[in-house]
Amino acid sequence: MLYTENKPIDEILQSLGKEKNIFLLGCNGCAEVCQTGGEEALSAMKAELEKAGKKITSTCLVDFLCNKMLVTTRLSRQRDKLQQSDSILVLTCGIGVQAVSKVVDKVVHPAANTVSLGGLQGLWPSDERCQACGDCALDYTGGICPITFCAKSLLNGPCGGAKNGKCEVDNEKDCGWQLIYERLQKVGRCDILKKVRTARDHGKMLPSSELRKTSFYDIENPA
Amino acid sequence: MKLAECFKQGKFVITCEVGPPKGIEIDKLIDELEPLRGKVDAFNVTDLQSSVMRVGSLATCRLLKDRDLEPIMQMTCRDRNRLGLQSDVLSAAVLGIENLLCLTGDHPKLGDHPQAMPVFDLDSVQLLSAVKSLMNGKDMAGNDLEGRPPQFTLGAVVNPGADPLEPQIMKMEKKIEVGAEFFQTQAVYEVDKFSDFMGKVKRLNVPVMAGIVFLKSPAMAKFMNASVAGIHVPDDIINELASVPKEQRVKKSLEISARLIKQLKDLCQGIHIMSLGWERHIAAVLEMARL
Numbered sequence: 169m170l171y172t173e174n175k176p177i178d179e180i181l182q183s184l185g186k187e188k189n190i191f192l193l194g195c196n197g198c199a200e201v202c203q204t205g206g207e208e209a210l211s212a213m214k215a216e217l218e219k220a221g222k223k224i225t226s227t228c229l230v231d232f233l234c235n236k237m238l239v240t241t242r243l244s245r246q247r248d249k250l251q252q253s254d255s256i257l258v259l260t261c262g263i264g265v266q267a268v269s270k271v272v273d274k275v276v277h278p279a280a281n282t283v284s285l286g287g288l289q290g291l292w293p294s295d296e297r298c299q300a301c302g303d304c305a306l307d308y309t310g311g312i313c314p315i316t317f318c319a320k321s322l323l324n325g326p327c328g329g330a331k332n333g334k335c336e337v338d339n340e341k342d343c344g345w346q347l348i349y350e351r352l353q354k355v356g357r358c359d360i361l362k363k364v365r366t367a368r369d370h371g372k373m374l375p376s377s378e379l380r381k382t383s384f385y386d387i388e389n390p391a
Numbered sequence: 392m393k394l395a396e397c398f399k400q401g402k403f404v405i406t407c408e409v410g411p412p413k414g415i416e417i418d419k420l421i422d423e424l425e426p427l428r429g430k431v432d433a434f435n436v437t438d439l440q441s442s443v444m445r446v447g448s449l450a451t452c453r454l455l456k457d458r459d460l461e462p463i464m465q466m467t468c469r470d471r472n473r474l475g476l477q478s479d480v481l482s483a484a485v486l487g488i489e490n491l492l493c494l495t496g497d498h499p500k501l502g503d504h505p506q507a508m509p510v511f512d513l514d515s516v517q518l519l520s521a522v523k524s525l526m527n528g529k530d531m532a533g534n535d536l537e538g539r540p541p542q543f544t545l546g547a548v549v550n551p552g553a554d555p556l557e558p559q560i561m562k563m564e565k566k567i568e569v570g571a572e573f574f575q576t577q578a579v580y581e582v583d584k585f586s587d588f589m590g591k592v593k594r595l596n597v598p599v600m601a602g603i604v605f606l607k608s609p610a611m612a613k614f615m616n617a618s619v620a621g622i623h624v625p626d627d628i629i630n631e632l633a634s635v636p637k638e639q640r641v642k643k644s645l646e647i648s649a650r651l652i653k654q655l656k657d658l659c660q661g662i663h664i665m666s667l668g669w670e671r672h673i674a675a676v677l678e679m680a681r682l
Contacts, residue, residue: 319498320468320509324516324560327495328536328550330619337498349558363559364565367473367517367531 170261170381172204172280175304177216180257183277183307190217192267195260204280205233205247205259213259213279217264225253233264234296240330250274262298262306262313269311270296275355276311278304278317286377302372310351310358317344322363326371394433394461394490395544398573398598403662405577405682406463407457407601407673408435411446421454422582423670430677433461435492435575436664442469442502449479453486455519463546464488467496467526472512473521473531480522492546492575493518516565519545525569547571549599551579551588552621560591567597576616580624582654589658600661603652605669606644609633632671645672649679656680 184190190212199205210227217224226249230242243250250256255275258265262282269276283302297316305314307324315321318336322345329336330343352358397404399479407427412420424434436448448562452462464474464483483491495515499507513521521531547566553559563574579585579601589599604622605611609632612624628647635643652662662682666673 193592231487319500320495320511320514322495322511322514324514325558327496327515328548328553328559329620331499331618332554336620337500345558346555349555358557358561361431361561362564364516364520364568366520367513370512 169201169296170197170198170263170300171284171375172202172261173302173379174209174280175202175278180277181217181220181327184217184222184255184257187222187275189223189253190258191225191250191253191274192217192227192238193233193243193258193260194227194229194230195231195258195264197234197260197264198262199233199280200248201263202280203247205229205264209259210265213257217257225249232260233260234267236267236271238369239268243272262300262304265304265306266296266298266311266313267305275357276306278306280304281372283372283379300373303369305365307367308363308365309348309358310355312344312348312351314344314348316341317347321363323368325361349384352355392430392461393544394463397432398544401660402432403656404432404600405430405664405677406435407431407664407666407670408437409451409670410437410440410668411448411451413443413445415446416452417446420451420670421458424458424460426674427670428460430674430682431488431664432661433463435463435465435504438465438467438496439470439502440497441532442497442499442504442507444502444504445496445533447497449486449488452483452488456487456561461490462488463490463492463496465492466518467494468511468513468515468518469499470507470510472510476513476518477521477523477525477530480525480543481541484543489542490544491522492548493571494548495521496516496609498589515547516562516569518564518666519547519571522567526570533621544572545570546573548573548576548619549592550577551585552577552581552623554621556588556591559578563592564595564629567595571597571600571659573600575600577621578602578603578619579655580622580628580651582658584623585655586658598660600663601655601659603648603655603662603664605648605664605666605668605672606632607669608640633638641672645676645679648676652676652680652682656682 171224195205253293257277257278265278281304282300326345335341335345393519436451438448446462455462529535549563612629615622
């Protein structure tokens with residue numbers, strides 16, 4: 169199971185910026201167990217955002233947001249609502265956010281930080297990977313993870329080593345930053361790349377002592 | 392003249408790259424730089440270039456300093472975390488190094504220890520920012536440095552041939568925002584393309600030094616075209632080099648470089664020569680280019 173924690177609401181509001189119409193998309197898998205996705209988390213987030221003056225165009229719950237087929241099927245029924253939305257706030261792990269970003273041409277914002285991949289995997293169907301860095305950067309990179317897609321896990325843009333869009337480490341692998349740039353161009357958000365990203369806090373990768381005390385954690389570590 | 396002073400006076404700055412040896416006999420390398428005294432303003436000492444383990448930049452910079460040659464210490468993020476990097480920045484200041492050039496660095500997989508852990512705790516923007524912070528008397532964690540803080544002239548790199556170019560320029564702007572004072576570029580062979588790039592970054596008002604790499608053979612040019620990011624040697628240059636008999640290749644290669652320098656001179660604020668072992672030919676090229 170992938171453990172996630174809610175991002176602070178201030179950080180979420182900051183990432184939504186001036187966007188007014190928000191589509192809420194929650195995961196009913198691991199995130200539901202962690203109370204970052206699921207029905208209750210969606211309602212709580214809806215209330216918080218409405219309090220902050222946002223309009224919620226729709227709330228949608230999908231069993232496993234990491235499954236792109238499932239996401240595509242569910243969201244196709246909400247095409248109108250999606251069109252009316254400025255962006256999608258995704259209440260799930262880093263893989264789920266990336267999967268949504270891959271199938272919808274809308275700005276996606278993560279609502280949670282993934283802090284541990286746990287002992288059991290959620291569905292993990294494709295290229296999207298999460299290192300559980302504990303400080304999800306997907307908001308800034310168009311829903312494509314710079315930590316797992318870039319061979320050097322760079323946060324401030326391409327290293328300059330890519331040739332014909334392929335990584336210097338493996339010429340059959342796409343340059344993560346080229347994908348990020350193309351994605352941001354597509355959703356009209358290249359401006360966010362101008363912001364200097366400060367160095368990562370690697371301490372956030374360690375599961376906190378609070379998390380290690382939870383029953384979820386115990387389930388996967390039978391005595 | 393110090394590098395900072397060269398930029399201050401608006402001089403057309405000439406730097407060249409020095410690759411430390413894989414082994415401890417370093418005198419030959421330093422002796423080869425002697426003819427460049429007074430002709431080259433500063434010497435970039437690479438930091439395990441191409442991810443190949445060898446003598447370090449810091450020690451080599453100090454040896455140049457001892458000979459009264461101006462060193463630029465290159466620092467990459469490949470193999471040291473923020474503790475190691477910041478400590479080496481302080482060590483550099485203690486040893487009298489006054490110029491740093493910060494870059495991401497090649498991935499270890501490209502070098503002679505492909506099994507090594509890629510570190511990249513910081514990226515080039517964050518490294519520049521960390522150095523700037525040390526120059527203001529604080530480390531990255533916000534702790535005060537004791538006494539007088541170090542001072543450096545800070546350089547960075549940009550690849551004018553990158554495709555797409557826009558993310559490179561955005562990153563260049565971030566580097567300037569956090570403290571980069573001058574830029575050296577990847578090798579340039581297409582003057583028009585470089586001119587377009589300079590047009591786009593003119594507003595940033597920062598000295599840019601065009602990269603020159605000596606073409607040792609047509610095969611090397613073709614290899615770079617196929618494998619090195621942002622480098623494209625046009626066919627007419629490759630054909631020109633291939634048109635002469637082997638024994639005249641060196642002469643022809645130097646002519647090509649001198650001609651490029653002349654064409655680039657009015658477009659930028661300096662040149663950075665990466666001679667890749669042909670240090671002995673740099674003086675001749677500068678003379679041919681009338682620098």
